[in-house]
Amino acid sequence: MNGAVDLLACYWTLAGNYVFGNEDHSPWDFRLRAEAAAAAGYTGIGIKQADLRRVLAKHGIAGMRAILKDNAIRHLELEALFDWCTAGERRKASDADRQLLLATAAQLGAARIKAAGDFGGADWPLEQMHDAFQVLAREAHAAGSCVTLEPIAFSNIPDLDTALAIIGSSAGRGGGLMLDSWHVTRGGMSLAQIAALPPGSIGGAELDDGTLETLGSPIEDTLDRRRLCGDGEFDLAGFIAAVAASGYAGPWGVEIISTEQRARSLPAAAEMSYQGAAALFAGPGRR
Numbered sequence: 001m002n003g004a005v006d007l008l009a010c011y012w013t014l015a016g017n018y019v020f021g022n023e024d025h026s027p028w029d030f031r032l033r034a035e036a037a038a039a040a041g042y043t044g045i046g047i048k049q050a051d052l053r054r055v056l057a058k059h060g061i062a063g064m065r066a067i068l069k070d071n072a073i074r075h076l077e078l079e080a081l082f083d084w085c086t087a088g089e090r091r092k093a094s095d096a097d098r099q100l101l102l103a104t105a106a107q108l109g110a111a112r113i114k115a116a117g118d119f120g121g122a123d124w125p126l127e128q129m130h131d132a133f134q135v136l137a138r139e140a141h142a143a144g145s146c147v148t149l150e151p152i153a154f155s156n157i158p159d160l161d162t163a164l165a166i167i168g169s170s171a172g173r174g175g176g177l178m179l180d181s182w183h184v185t186r187g188g189m190s191l192a193q194i195a196a197l198p199p200g201s202i203g204g205a206e207l208d209d210g211t212l213e214t215l216g217s218p219i220e221d222t223l224d225r226r227r228l229c230g231d232g233e234f235d236l237a238g239f240i241a242a243v244a245a246s247g248y249a250g251p252w253g254v255e256i257i258s259t260e261q262r263a264r265s266l267p268a269a270a271e272m273s274y275q276g277a278a279a280l281f282a283g284p285g286r287r
Contacts, residue, residue: 008044044075117157141174148178176203199247
């Protein structure tokens with residue numbers, strides 16, 4: 001796959017020295033992140049709900065729209081929706097995030113909203129997840145967006161088959177897969193299966209690199225040891241080819257989550273992550 005593509009700096013890539021949790025907002029102002037992303041070559045950027053609330057409190061929707069326009073950022077990704085298939089207080093908090101993400105997507109034209117399953121051992125029936133996701137997908141479609149479901153091996157949506165069963169007929173109509181090279185590799189997901197997916201099945205794709213062997217616990221590895229694209233052992237060329245073969249033509253997210261990335265300056269975090277990913281699409285001379 002040759003030629004220029006649109007690359008999107010996922011939230012964690014440019015979030016800086018954040019702390020994981022309910023208040024995992026970036027210490028860097030949104031304008032500075034957008035400027036750094038644009039200077040590096042990105043045409044898209046991501047933002048997470050805790051950070052989004054702070055950004056809206058400071059800049060408002062109009063201010064965010066102006067920042068994106070000033071920096072020629074055409075693609076906006078929002079994350080992340082959890083507990084969309086549960087009840088009680090967890091669902092109450094999830095619904096507040098849901099309203100925020102959907103409203104922001106509608107107002108700013110965010111093409112995708114990331115969603116994931118449960119990491120605490122919840123046993124949600126497959127039919128229940130499917131039905132709940134159909135409602136969510138219809139809401140996303142009405143907002144002019146797509147809710148992208150990410151299969152993650154250590155969640156209750158661990159593989160492609162489970163994710164596809166949940167997405168069902170909403171694929172391409174408000175619902176779709178979010179495929180991250182990290183989770184595809186760690187989960188042993190089939191590139192052949194990805195390549196054979198019908199057009200519209202994939203709503204988003206993300207790039208990062210790492211070792212083939214898991215180092216430490218899966219969650220520690222995922223949050224602390226991702227590498228810049230080209231600096232690890234993943235078959236990123238094969239992943240890109242498989243996703244492209246399915247008909248996906250949207251922006252490619254770059255999601256570098258690591259202790260090294262968190263320690264970098266904002267310009268370095270943007271430049272190094274962009275260059276590593278861009279080299280994957282540079283043709284015969286790519287890394």
